[in-house]
Amino acid sequence: MSYLDDFEFFGNVKKAQDFVDGVKSGNFLFSLAISYTETCEIPGITFAGADKDSIKFTPPADAEYLYYGYCKTIDKIPMTPDGKPTPGLLTKTALESCSIPHIVINAGSKISPQLPFIQTDLLHGQNISVESAMNNSQVSLAVDYGRMVGRTLASMTDCLIIGESIPGGTTTALAVLRGLGFKANVSSSIPNNPVELKNQIVNTALERITSNNPYHIISEVGDPMIAFVTGMLSSASEVTKVMLAGGTQMTAVLAFASKIGFNEQNTAIGTTSYIIDDESANFKSLVSEIADIPAIAVNPGLVNSKFSGLKAFSQGYAKEGVGAGGSMIASMIKTGSNASNFLPLAEKEYHRLFTSL
């Protein structure tokens, strides 16, 4: 069975096939933008961390786990409060299965990872339920620095994959999408998506918006990841193929990019099928509404796993994140293997993590 059977194409379907064909024989580079918004400190908004105090360590810990196979900033890999692992497990398995190089970018994380990473000195975002996310000059700086990093990384690869780790990021993404005029519902790391709470926060935040200027909108209701990755996309897509690896948060990047300019011909979005399956989100129609680009969702078949912690992804826990979908798509394209080849690798990694002393 070909890996194409594990892919679902949507958005511009014709272009999706072209995108896959276009990157098949080339090199990939995976980049991970880690960031932080204090919006994640609102109780009940995220499961991206074992408890409230550990959420800020999740982005650097995700980055460390990809490099070392364990974390330095915290003792264990990032998990939900009931012990389900970070989607970074899928990312790590995918990248290692095909030796795709990766690089970490600190785009406003509160904590730096203990490894060499691209530093931007961007500030983390504020809680959008109570104040502006960032001031205008931080938004401009984030976009400018994103453009610089995007240009450099794009010149080294045939396909730049961009993933993110920012707890609370689906809420700021929802606010950005709505602020920019798109009809968005969003996904969540929590199976019973706290839709009411998110809508309430977003509505409060949107009240601060006083103009249609997209920079103003990001500054009021966005986060540093959205600004930075949009800058990356904007310059990188002029040079090479770019795959935005993520769900709702990457649609917010796409939305901002549609206002400030990017090259649609080189851009795709890649995610997991669990995002598509999320009935509280409208991911497919949203992508088409924003831009004429291809989208690919991969079903890694975790529903068949013997480990409940892996099966959980298919049941709506942490459906996506750390660029899991995009990196699995890239690994299947590069190696020609499919989801049934991937599952044992993910299980081996799960077993290593959860049976080690």
Add this chain to the structure above:
Amino acid sequence: MSYLDDFEFFGNVKKAQDFVDGVKSGNFLFSLAISYTETCEIPGITFAGADKDSIKFTPPADAEYLYYGYCKTIDKIPMTPDGKPTPGLLTKTALESCSIPHIVINAGSKISPQLPFIQTDLLHGQNISVESAMNNSQVSLAVDYGRMVGRTLASMTDCLIIGESIPGGTTTALAVLRGLGFKANVSSSIPNNPVELKNQIVNTALERITSNNPYHIISEVGDPMIAFVTGMLSSASEVTKVMLAGGTQMTAVLAFASKIGFNEQNTAIGTTSYIIDDESANFKSLVSEIADIPAIAVNPGLVNSKFSGLKAFSQGYAKEGVGAGGSMIASMIKTGSNASNFLPLAEKEYHRLFTSL
């Protein structure tokens, strides 16, 4: 006239031609490791800065100049006290003439550059005339982080060029070379090389050495750049071609690498002919003594310049640095142009810098 007429091969000459042939049709990536040793604060030891207080800004300012064409950390580009420009001018001209991408690594600089860069959080080095350069764990960390960065960057390119900017670095390089048992004299950014002063500092520093362990020697008399770039070379040369871009300082890297292991088959050193012409240094014989690798020196013909500030390089001022030699070599290999094509580009850049308001 071919650019080969502007090159001089030495070290393993047969391999030098092979190295040029091997990288001709590939992609280059230029990396700049910026660093700091308090050894540069010894009066009279360096000209890499307009005055004593501005020396620490030279490495980040060199990095900023490559990115922006001007500096953010200081008002003007780095210069000698009498106004001769940083060799970064040659690097910038070379990289732009052929669109070679570049990336900056902070490997112990006292000041961070105002741009996105690879952060390592390494500490800067101490003054080796009075104390150990670094503790042992910093040396190990620098080598480990260097290995990580080297592996990542190497996987993205056919030829990784590594340059440095560390004021006072020729003195620590001399100490490392002698400490590791090589018969070294060294070059300098100053035409009347303060040989006596350097020897005095080096002899004092070498008295602290109590074992042959190369990590101990770097820790006592080295600097963070040497440790970090050696780690980079060690892993990167397993994956791709590597050109150490520099003079004396890169021989110190080569010396440390010869003790901890690297792949000679993929390694070359590239520098300017002004280093070779320096009678107080013994660069050619030193390279052969350390390793069986090719070396290439380029003569960019600055002696023919109408600007005294460019001609000065050929007269022994700041003969090398910021990877100038290696990046000129790469640009000539990539574009097929020679020194007579390069000179007008360097003059145009010089004119832009020194006639702007």
